[in-house]
Amino acid sequence: MRSHPERPYDWVGAWSEKRAQLSPEKVGLVDETTGERYTYAELDRRANRTARLLRAEGVTGDGEGDGERVAVLSRNRPELVDLFFATAKTGGVLAPLSHRLAAGELVEMLNEVEPALLVVEEPFADLAARILDHEACGFDCSVLALSADDADDSASASSESASDSSAIAAEPWTDALPDDDSPVETADASMDDPHLFLHTGGSTGVPKETVLTHGSILWNSFNTITAWGLRPEDVTPMVFPMFHTGGWNVLTVPMFHLGATVVLAREFEPSEVLHLVESEGATVLVAVPAVLRMMTHHDDWADTDLSTLRFAKSGGGPCRESVMEAWWDRGVDLSQGYGLTECGPNNFTMPDGWPREKADSVGVPVMHADARIADGEGEELPAGEIGELELASPHAADRYWRNDEETAETFGDGWVSTGDLARRDDDGYFYIEGRKKNMYVSGGENVYPAAVEDRIADHPKVEEVVVVPVPDDRWGQVGMAVVQGDESLTLDELTDFLDGKLARFKRPRHLAFVDEMPTSGPSKIDRQAVKAEFGEE
Template sequence: MRRATDWLQSRARLTPQKLALVEVETGLRLTYEQFDLRAKRLGAYLQQNGVRKGDRVSLLALNSAGHLELLFACAKIGAVFVPLNHRFSVPELSYVLNDCQPTVLVVFEPFADLAQELRSQVQVSVHIEQAVYQQIASAEVGGSVLHPVEVDEEDPWAIIYTGGTTGKSKGAILSHRAILWNSINSVLSWGLTEHEVTPVYMPMFHTGGLNALTTPVLHAGGTVVIARDLSPAAILEVLEREGCTIALLVPTVYHTLVTSPEFQGATFTTMHTFLSGGAPCPLSIYEAFWAKGLAFKEGYGLTEAGPNNFYIHPDRAKQKIGSVGVPMFHNEVRIVDDQGCDLPAGETGELWIQGPHVFSGYWNKPEIFAETLVDGWLRTGDLARRDADGCHYIVGRKKDMIITGGENVYPLEVEHILEHHPSISEVAVVGLPDTKWGEVVTAIVVLQTGQTLTGEILKEYCTGQLAGYKIPKRWEFVRELPKTSVGKIDKKAIVHLHTQHETA
């Protein structure tokens, strides 16, 4: 057994006056010393109100400093932090709360009414509203002493619930070991330093918002800027005013950003790297940043591993467009066939990951965990290939692969071609049931404002760029694509909507 380190306390000891957190909407600015002190006060209050090692502490809030204060407060007392997806419906939230059974539910505005509705369906011992929370953190109430707790690296630190697009949400258990090693891996492989300033726009109930850059930058002694306004003007203003150096956004936000008039005049005087994650990134976004002389690259991760798994230098990303690069320092990957045999370079198979950053299980779902983690290897369900130089490319979800007339079609390949058409704003390629082909390749297209296209025109555009069986046989033009709670295009919803429409 290895005792878990209270690394917020360590950072506060090493660099007490260094700026740790900025909360854009409230103006809150905390040094590491202040940050650690607030987490200690919250931990002491939780202990005073009956929270013991292993108990769950849930938070229902928009992105806030509270997510990080409670995360580290839980670390100090051995409790388990459960950030809730505020975009979930009441039944979805009720399911999550009944599944993890938290001792404490902390609720920030504007979710007081939602929390009141949940109270009739879920039994929680302690409810803390935002005003009381702030009084505790600032020592206006409480004042009890924090009692040290022995915490092991394998003890759970957080439970992150998946988006639920494949059924009921699953709570991925992240141990102190997993979060620590994701941070070590990221700092070492990506070269993060105490000089980093990163904005957090990805939702903090998601591992991308909590662990992709946030905890690694804090571990390195940098500054985390928490923001909510996703308008291009607001994002650009925060990047410049706070002196941000590295940023992670999802492709849908990048799309809005690079097509905005504000982007054309932006200078990005302090930024050294833009990262894309959460979903495959269109090549047009790469090109928009490269045209301004800015470093841009793509990453790959999932709640169950990291979420950071690969590294690619921005210069190499220009040569290996669409690649996520090579495995990070402290993890290994395999690409395997359906029998679990390793595939050679150039062939597509399922991506398996191994390393100390991998999760510990699914809360209350040991049978699913047993199918997901086999002999120490996490079976991601994602398809990937490796080129002769060892660079990896994510092809898509295994379940999203289309089998049409006996041929395999990877939607991402088709989407990349279509996204280059100047009249297309967004596109999703899915397989829909078909009596002749088994599945028919179908493109769901959002056009640029004021543009008109037909399926025949797009078929002609694809000819010569794609094999005939990969070219969509069906074309649907829509105003917008459905998105998941973390901004990914929701292909399950697309298939459901279009299948339902046909059978109605």
């Protein structure tokens, strides 16, 4: 899958080497958990050691554009950065996996990935043991164990997964790691060669592995830097997990590209993020809406110095207006972003001096990306009409790994089909209206839950809300509002509140409460779980 197989470029896999040459003494990575700070020169030396380890384990390029894979079950830690830089050097592929998934799901994914090496952090040794002992396990590879280096690793991992590394027969990472940190020869790699496998959210079925090439990673970084105005002096806390596209492509790789500073930790609570913004002088913050909301509700919110933040971005779902206003009141330019594993994920930006009345939008396309709204036949719709959002950019992923049918459906015609409904206004701003599969029809009218949820979330008794369809004898389907918040809220009270804000057919006819919304990722609400419990399939 190479554009120029006869002309490999030495710089394609030289992320850490090039940055170490350009800014050797600049701190590129801060490990908040241990307090260690790593310069780019140190990160390159660590990458060289890790590259030698990978080559010893057979994690290299195969000469045909599909390198050998290293799979990882771990929280955020410097070794994942080492593996990113090292697989770039060797021509291998990094495939981080969610430790939140069940053993059966991970077995199916690993059978497809076929790793040459599996790296397991100590808190997930029991989970790894169940994977390796599973009757469906069809892969065979070396296993290395990363020791937990935080004070209370069992508290961080789930009770199901927490353990010591004796649960698996694995050589310790530190024992396998060579001492030689001198420069290594980089592989003959093309921009079209894979570098990352990142799996989708998996709301239905087993998650698919999305193939991100060296080129798509670089183009997303370039688009992010130019569209968001990132700078070498920027500092950001990385609150997304590194098994998620947010953990790499939202800010980490663009920051490394520039020689900026990324702060990571095994776990990040909203209070810790507030502390880090002040203690590290963070200049950029990107988080999911739930984290941004929890920060505003924390006791330290009013007293935390946020003056170093140039801007903040919300991603992973709609951000409520009340949350945005809380950040604006503190002088922070908060706006919404949009992306997905299959494309970007940084596809839109807010123009200079954007008006607050556009806050519900995700902005306009970045420099090197196109966006359109299409009908069911793939024809572009005019401004104001709702259809499927489609994206095109050199930062799009290449394909789904070993899944030709899904690849053709999502990437088939040069446009990435997002599965999200959206509209474009006359000024070129795009608005996300929700997932195609979440839309329902009530009395012949299309209802988009995201728009309904935005209005319900303005009620002071509502913290989070998901609207799901339920059967109705008269209208076919009506909405049920599933609320996390004050359970004294009544349906009549909510209906009165929505009067004049939503059309009658959009207003929920049923109300239910949960103590806490289920999540399916980095604080991302699991809508399918809510629908399975309260709605209709």
